[in-house]
Amino acid sequence: MSHTEIWIALAGMAVVTIVTRALFLMAGEHVTVPDRLQRALRYAPAAALAAIILPDLMTWHGHFTLAPSNYKLMAGICAAVFYLFTRRMVGMIAVGMAVYTALRLLA
Known part of the structure; x- marks a missing residue:
């Protein structure tokens, strides 16, 4: 892998990590999780x-x-x-x- 490909992979992983973690924070209280799913999780x-x-x-x-x-x-x-x-x-x-x-x- 070249240096450019490594940096692209790192940036992609950072974006995926930030989006998946921030999605719950950005949604806030607008999204409610049913009790049954909360118990399962x-x-x-x-x-x-x-x-x-x-x-x-x-x-x-x-x-x-x-x-x-x-x-x-x-x-x-x-x-x-x-x-x-x-x-x-x-x-x-x-x-x-x-x-x-x-x-x-x-x-």
Whole structure:
């Protein structure tokens, strides 16, 4: 790709990002979302985050594995369990990082 094509791609991605995010702000209260759709979308961010995070947690050294030797997966499970019991996001991050660091250092 040439420099011009790269800049065109970057500008296009910026425009798409701005338009999709600003559309909701520009519409404001003129658009109402039905209650049924609001309930359905309540868990969409969590599902999207899981779709991004889970593939990384399930790979270890470039291979798919669910073994206890996968420290990222074990730390993710500990962090998720902590969050389910406490609903504290910062604590979840701290627990996940602490477990991951401990497993790496103790191995």
